[in-house]
Amino acid sequence: MKITALAGGIGGARFLRGLREHLQGRGDDWAGAEITVIGNTADDITLFGLRVCPDLDTVMYTLGGGIHEEQGWGRSDETFGVSAELAAYEVPPDWFTLGDRDIATHIVRTQMLRAGWSLTDVTAALCDRWQPGVRLLPMSDDPVETHVVVAGDDASREAVHFQEWWVREQARRPALEFVFLGAAEAKPTAAVLDAIHGADVVLLPPSNPVVSIGAILQVVGVGDALRAATAPIVGVSPIIGGRPVRGMADACLSAIGVETAAAAVAGHYGARIAGGLLDGWLVANQDASTAGPPGVVQRSHPLLMTTRGEAAGLAGAALDLALELRH
């Protein structure tokens, strides 16, 4: 049995770890299901000459046991010797601090990319160490970079790299638009398309629908492949009662004119029967009274993933809804 999931960073990673742990406890055919994760790479950034892939690493570290649990990203037991020195050299940027352990990952990745490896193969090599228990695929081996258009001085518009807006500015300036540079030319890898075509179930974890899942969908061919997939597609709402479960998804949703509400996000993804993506949609209990788009089967379940057990329960509920929709 094959499960394919799209994923961004923290929320996606915790959901996927929950899914893996849920599958380990199952008593049916799905106990040994293979999980393939299609990771967002549009947040990637080159800092200090090192290629940093925040979402892929968050998934890899979370499922591989190396994550800083409380923080949700970065390495556990981290030190910051390199960053302190880079600051002493006054090398910009000063708003993105990389830990020493994390930097080793970026050094290995950068060295392999420079040697001609694809990001897919580099990611597989890094996962050889971490053994995340899932196959982690970047959405594309081609560069895609999310830029955020904001209002500059004098009524001008300016675009900044997503990380600059997200990390440096904490999304304070309202986003007017997201531009996914390179997305129109980027191709999904054969492994990504195979994972969608060959899936028995497709899950959309509660990752950011605009800049995480949304960025993956910008890669030409991914949306079509999903719409053509034989597997049911079940999404999990990233919104509980009008607020993002975590992060600043509301700042992204407002930029694309979507209300910060579970039903609105489902409407944004759209029902498969109406040319959209969703067959099923999992919302928080307090959002259950508002129906999703026609043709999307909605269920409710607690969405908070504070504990690993809660994450496993949520993933199990999403999988169960998908299995129900297969028959």
Add this chain to the structure above:
Amino acid sequence: MKITALAGGIGGARFLRGLREHLQGRGDDWAGAEITVIGNTADDITLFGLRVCPDLDTVMYTLGGGIHEEQGWGRSDETFGVSAELAAYEVPPDWFTLGDRDIATHIVRTQMLRAGWSLTDVTAALCDRWQPGVRLLPMSDDPVETHVVVAGDDASREAVHFQEWWVREQARRPALEFVFLGAAEAKPTAAVLDAIHGADVVLLPPSNPVVSIGAILQVVGVGDALRAATAPIVGVSPIIGGRPVRGMADACLSAIGVETAAAAVAGHYGARIAGGLLDGWLVANQDASTAGPPGVVQRSHPLLMTTRGEAAGLAGAALDLALELRH
């Protein structure tokens, strides 16, 4: 007044720090003398995709106050988070451990070199932070790489990078030959040639005469410039009583057929009046009874630089000999 010195790593760096401190205490015109250091770059190596310049960094850290004093190379208060992770990824080599603070230097250098800066300009930028009190120049902006020819299995000969022989093998396999790859095509920079032509005094610190000073002399034009310099050239013996002051210079000297003795090293450099480099030669007191090459004025002085005061005294003695030879 202008002093130009050639330098390798630890010995050269300590001598130069002594020279700077000696000059600060002088009461004559030489108190404010400018020091220009022509550093060996043939030991440089790319590790984990990062450009490492061991000799330049040892000079920069020693004179800039960042050196690990007891060790003589690397940073003080160093940590090894990145290296531990690189080992966990099983990324070779496993025999060259880089500290986190040190790695920041290599990250900055690598990023600037990739952006098109020359090594000369990169080194100047790094020194902006360290303020070593000398102008530190790489011998060339072109790559030169010392390889060591050793006996392989089955009577074959094989060449390994100098660092692999020096650090990994601790010079255990006898060197048959040193090959300075790229030296024939490498050009000294204009700054290097100017520093030699414009010098009032040229000093050769007690650096390794084969792989440090010797590598600098392999750059086409450097030897000719030194021989044509109007400044007196004074060298300091790296040998005391038949043993290297520090390091494994004997393993290098034997490869080129030079005895591990102060007089033999002076003979290897040669007297300027006979087409060599030296006008003056400073040896240890116990080596004073053996004369150097005809035409080289020899003086004796304690050569150990265990304390900064000893290093300053030694540098002062070398400078005094040079000043004596100017008149």
